[in-house]
Amino acid sequence: MDQIGNAGTLARGLVPLVQTGVLGLMGPGAAAKAVGSIYRWEFTPAGLLAIGAGRDPFHTAIIDDAGAMTYQQLHEQSTTLARALSRSGIRERNRIGVLCRNHRGFLLALCAHGHLGTDIVLLNTGASAEQTRAVLKEQKPDVLLIDEEFLPLLPQGFAECPVVIAWEFGDTNGLTRDAEENQKPASNVRDALDSGNYATRNEEWASLHEVLRTAPPTGRLARRPRKGRTIILTSGTTGVPKGARRPEPSSWMPASSIMSRIPLRHHRPFYLAAPLFHTWGFANIQLALTLRSTMILQRRFTPTAAVQLIEKNRPYSICIVPTMLRRLLEAVPENFNPGTKVIAACGEPLPPRAIVSTFEKFGDVLYNLYGSTEVSWISIAQPHELKEHPRTAGRPPMATIVKILDDNGRECPEKEIGRIFVKNELLFEGYTRPGVDKEIIDGMVSTGDLGYFEDGLLYVAGRSDDMIVSGGENVFPQETEDVINSRQEVVEATVKGVEDPEFGQALCAWIVADEAAMGDRDEFIASIKADVNRKLARHCVPRYFMFVDKLPRNAVGKVVPRELPKPE
Structure with a gap:
């Protein structure tokens, strides 16, 4: 009975693939290549890329800050990287670490891992040096692909594993580059530089360009490699991120499941703004490969550069996290019409104002994935x-x-x-x-x-560990946060529980406000209290208010509670 049920589910899963155009007529040669790719690599990113290379070899697979690549080129280069890594001693069950922003190097590493049957560890580009070093010590990668800008996150004299520089300084043709922003070191890198204990470029560390250029043109790779594991790190907002072992897809159902609720289309441009190391960005790599879309990547998200990129490439779909979406909406000019049909957001709750603004500026295109x-x-x-x-x-x-x-x-x-x-x-x-x-x-x-x-x-309602008991009442900060974020005077806000001598626990609101719109601060606070009390309940009203210049967020936009100032 279970087998019948599974077969029925798989059959229903074909419907979204037909509707999106993924499944269509193909010649005998393309069909044979598709079947061979599935047999060899199944539905891993390497397998999906091979299908794309077989069916649409000259279709553009990637447009990033270094230019464009076709599906055939991406497939060939990922195979070349796999051969090079194999020649250097990387085998099945070894671990490949990746600490990269959104660019082709990330995709090449991901698909090479599929050719080799390794496990792959996706490191957070926004993590502190202390967190990064703790993760590397725990995960023990056998080789590390890292963007040159993140070398300071490694300790001085790093020699725990071989290193490949996936993206070098100045490795760009400026397609979507905001020069002033992109030349600034990220805050986690600045902190590492200030500490004095950081790695610098070692002459023995080859660049990805050199590896691909000098790799042997032929070399033996496993006919049917082991299906490895993708280790994605948790957000690390409360400490050292944990590694979550994720299996590779065993069928088309993961893609079909999402496509059953989001009307994606094959061959259309797909802007992957969300960090690729994050679950949401990683999922959309697999969706884009399934759709044989053109993946538009931007190493470092800045609102103005994103608007220019969208205007130039007119993506059908945009994968984004709410914090990025909010910043993008602020930069969108009047009468903006890029033809985008899907904006899919995930990673944290969508502020009500961002929902309304998206509908106003892009139309009815917003999908919120939890x-x-x-x-x-x-x-x-x-x-x-x-x-x-x-x-x-x-x-x-x-x-x-x-x-x-x-x-x-x-x-x-x-x-x-x-x-x-x-x-x-x-x-x-x-x-x-x-x-x-x-x-x-x-x-x-x-x-x-x-x-x-x-x-x-x-x-x-919120995280189970965020719920507090205030004066004997269960209180969920998320509800209060939504009310505050809906106000026009509020740029952004977060609400958390804090210790309180009278009620045991109480809510504190950290607010980034539009000073001109806010007016008198005491009157503004009184107005918020009345607003929350009217829409929710008395115990949901914050007892403490902190006004800050910005909220501390990690690379995927989640607020980092330990970095919030203590309430006065």
């Missing part, structure tokens, strides 16, 4: 749902089970807040750090979030 490193996708909100219910996380897509369970593992009735559990085709296989794991009930993995269903729509 997911996590451990469970991939959970639910997707479509434009009409966001218009009517801005706080919703939408509905579970095809072949995805989402349930709200109480502390005893029983399913909660509608509108009752409980713990969110998920089951789909791409659940993680556990953390790489011993003794740390997620709760699993009936094959469903806990997300660590609290939420509820209402009229078939999922709502996320």
